Amino acid sequence: MAEYLALPFTLTVPKPLLKRTSMTPFADDLETQLQALGTEAETALADLRPATADHLESLRLKYLGKKGQLSQILSGLGRLPEGDRPRVGAVANQVKQQIQAALDRQRSALEAAQVATQLATETLDVTMPGIYRPQGKVHPLQGTIDRVLDIFVGLGYKVAEGPEVESDYYNFQALNFLPDHPARDMQDTLYLPDGHLLRTHTSNVQVRTMGTQSPPLRVVAPGRCYRRDSVDATHSAVFHQVEIFAVDQGLAFSDLKGTVKAFLRALFGDVPIRFRPSYFPFTEPSAEVDVQWQGRWLEILGCGMIDPEVFRAVGYDPETYTGFAAGFGIERLAMVLYQMDDIRRFYTSDLRFLRQF
Numbered sequence: 001m002a003e004y005l006a007l008p009f010t011l012t013v014p015k016p017l018l019k020r021t022s023m024t025p026f027a028d029d030l031e032t033q034l035q036a037l038g039t040e041a042e043t044a045l046a047d048l049r050p051a052t053a054d055h056l057e058s059l060r061l062k063y064l065g066k067k068g069q070l071s072q073i074l075s076g077l078g079r080l081p082e083g084d085r086p087r088v089g090a091v092a093n094q095v096k097q098q099i100q101a102a103l104d105r106q107r108s109a110l111e112a113a114q115v116a117t118q119l120a121t122e123t124l125d126v127t128m129p130g131i132y133r134p135q136g137k138v139h140p141l142q143g144t145i146d147r148v149l150d151i152f153v154g155l156g157y158k159v160a161e162g163p164e165v166e167s168d169y170y171n172f173q174a175l176n177f178l179p180d181h182p183a184r185d186m187q188d189t190l191y192l193p194d195g196h197l198l199r200t201h202t203s204n205v206q207v208r209t210m211g212t213q214s215p216p217l218r219v220v221a222p223g224r225c226y227r228r229d230s231v232d233a234t235h236s237a238v239f240h241q242v243e244i245f246a247v248d249q250g251l252a253f254s255d256l257k258g259t260v261k262a263f264l265r266a267l268f269g270d271v272p273i274r275f276r277p278s279y280f281p282f283t284e285p286s287a288e289v290d291v292q293w294q295g296r297w298l299e300i301l302g303c304g305m306i307d308p309e310v311f312r313a314v315g316y317d318p319e320t321y322t323g324f325a326a327g328f329g330i331e332r333l334a335m336v337l338y339q340m341d342d343i344r345r346f347y348t349s350d351l352r353f354l355r356q357f
């Protein structure tokens with residue numbers, strides 16, 4: 001099959017001039033003027049300077065406009081003898097087409113040039129450095145809380161929260177701290193003038209949740225706690241804890257152990273852990289748990305089986321239900337996980353520190 005060559009321009013094949021018949025000198029003169037105009041226009045258009053749309057339009061008006069040169073020449077047509085008119089008219093048409101073709105060619109060339117400049121100037125350099133947009137980040141303490149919550153929610157626990165301004169009843173009494181119990185001295189409490197206190201641990205959420213809901217229960221409760229501690233590298237008067245507890249029929253110490261192990265494995269990986277006997281007023285038996293982390297035993301949490309006295313305070317029958325609980329400090333976990341040596345960095349809002357997380 002024949003292949004067609006696509007040419008970038010239009011070829012205009014000039015029509016052969018009509019054969020000369022007898023013409024008056026005036027007609028000859030008009031015909032010469034017309035042909036000269038065609039040649040002049042074509043030359044001017046071929047070398048358009050400046051090559052702008054405005055300039056092109058001004059040339060169109062100059063040659064083909066209503067008061068342009070072609071019209072001016074043609075105004076003489078009426079004074080020609082009848083016999084000469086068709087011939088001169090035909091030449092006029094031919095010249096008009098010739099000029100129009102030159103205009104069209106130039107217009108396409110201008111448009112193509114414009115597209116080319118646009119493409120060249122509007123290209124996107126994907127290797128240019130980007131614009132910096134400041135981006136917020138999750139605070140390392142919140143990040144640690146989120147990780148802990150994720151693990152327990154994955155185990156079927158529901159998230160709960162309790163008040164930071166608390167009464168003695170929920171913070172101590174219902175948790176089996178007797179009025180003169182030495183355990184109250186373990187925690188130096190901040191009291192408000194009206195007799196309320198700032199909770200010293202998140203264990204108040206145990207009492208508050210059990211007071212309004214029936215077993216079975218599996219709850220994880222993060223929150224802020226307060227103690228009258230002087231601030232140093234490992235102590236802060238304001239800190240965060242997470243409390244977990246479960247209540248059901250037939251829960252045993254082995255359930256507590258399995259839960260704590262699953263949690264610590266999710267957080268630290270497969271590291272050695274150990275349970276040490278301990279004491280808390282609200283659990284019996286009680287234990288503290290250490291993990292071996294980078295060659296050292298670190299105390300991570302307190303836990304135990306919920307004391308029957310706590311069940312009595314919230315109206316659960318200790319003969320029917322058993323439960324376990326655990327609580328741990330978030331700052332402690334975060335310091336271990338992120339290898340930090342000073343708790344105060346968490347609270348100074350130093351962006352150089354915070355941007356690392």
Ligand code: DAH
Pocket residue numbers: 200201202203243244280283301302303304325326327328
């Ligand atoms: N409330 C304890 C504290 O502040 C931590 C704790 C220990 C919570 C044993 C518990 C637990 O639920 O069973 O130090």
